[in-house]
Amino acid sequence: MTRTTPPRPVDIAAVFPEIAPFARSATRLHPRPGTPGVHDSSVGGPLRWPADEPWPVCAEPHDDSGGFFQSVDAERRRRKIHAARPAGADFTPEQRAELARLGELDAKADSTSPATMMAVAQLYLKDVPGLAGPPGADVLQVLWCPRDHRPHHCPAPMLRWRRSTDxxxxxxxxxxPEVMSEDMYLPEPCVLHPEQVVEYPYRDFLPDDLQERISAWEETNRPSYQYELSLAPGWKVGGHASWSLGGAKPPTCGDCDAAMDMLLSIDSGEWDDECGPDGEGSWCPLEDDGSREYDPTKVQIGRGYALYVFTCPTSFDHPPKTVQQ
Ligand SMILES: [Zn+2]
Ligand SMILES: [Zn+2]
Structure with a gap:
């Protein structure tokens, strides 16, 4: 099934034609639970990774100040039990006993075990319009270490481009990994339904006079520029970042100082949990109308934030950076 973002309640470029040059395409990935294979684009699915290439292990220092670890295996089994419970029903005595056993597995999770990286996403270029890689590469693989890292208490992503036929x-x-910092860093296996949308920048990146005129317009018009007319929420490739936590400034490359581009947004939700005409709920695809499943990947970044992966426009060899917003 495809996924279709409803037209914006107002086309902001029709109201303010001077905003048109700031438009940028983003590809919403629309992840939904499924059983992706190594030949599929996915979130939380298996990667097409060579058997003879070492699987990466995180070498960064970990911020274990949260002091809470979970067994990856226990969390996966816990989700199965929750998914099997009919809505509104209590757990059976057997399920309660199993959940208690899984809690014990968490308590025994060994935080000194190797920080093996976890598969997060696999994006074949043929599936994701607007995604461009190094010459010859046709798939982007995203992994992360599901432990907290300084300074933002976030997982540390790693990118691997490759030619799939290799x-x-x-x-x-x-x-x-055996252990992760939180249950929120384990992505559910999801298949993707990529769709291109048009985005406009976070307000602070517009010229001052345009910002002021949009603010004045919002005083008598319902849709909010930030939430409904400019930036799509959810997992997406390209487009603009939202900077609602402040510090609106794209990072610069540590190797060459270039302003970096947003490659991937890893978001805590695909739309507001209230599907409807107000707020980000208007981004709920037509095919999901009425659905409460706004967080299909089960990934949560901080308190419902997004983790943005930025890359250098000069070289694919320059390391990515992350921003939490
Ligand atoms: Zn790590
Ligand atoms: Zn660079």
Whole structure:
């Protein structure tokens, strides 16, 4: 099934034609639970990773100040139990006993075990309009270390571009860490339904006079520029970042100082949990109208924030940076 973003309640470029040059395409990935394979684009699915290439292990220092660890395996089994429970029903005595056992597994989770990276996303260029890679590469693989890292208490992502036909023998089973910082860093296996949308910048990036005129317009017009007319929420490739936590400034490359581009947004929700005409709920795809499943990946960044992965426009070899907003 495709996913279709409803037209914006107001076309802001029709009201303010001078905003048109700031338009940028973003590709909403529209992840939904499924059973992706190594040949599919996915979130939380298996990567087409060569059997003879070492699986990465995080070498960054970890911020364990939260002091709370979980077993990845226990969390996966816990989600199955929750998913099997009919809406509104109590857990059976057997399910309660199993949940208690899983809690014990969490308590025993060994935070000194290797920080094996976890598969987060696999994006084939053929599936994701607007995604461009190094010459010859046709797939982007995103992994992260699901432990907190300084300074933002976030997972540390890693990008790997490759030519899929170079991979004949795929690693199996796919390695994963034993321990993670939070249950919120384990993505549910999801298939993708990419869709291109047009975005406009976060307000602070517009010329001052245009910002002022939009603010004045909002005083007598209902849709909010920030929430409904400019930036799509959810997992997306490209487009503009939202800077609602402040510090509106794209990072610069540590190797060459270039202003970096937003590659990927890893978001806590696909739209407001209230599907409807107000706020970000208007971004709920037509096909999902009425659905409460606004967080299909089950990934949560901080208190419902997004983790943006920025890359250098000069070289694919320059390391990415992340921003939490
Ligand atoms: Zn790490
Ligand atoms: Zn650079």
């Amino acid at each position: 991979v004949t023998d795929v690693v199996a089973p796919q390695p994963e």
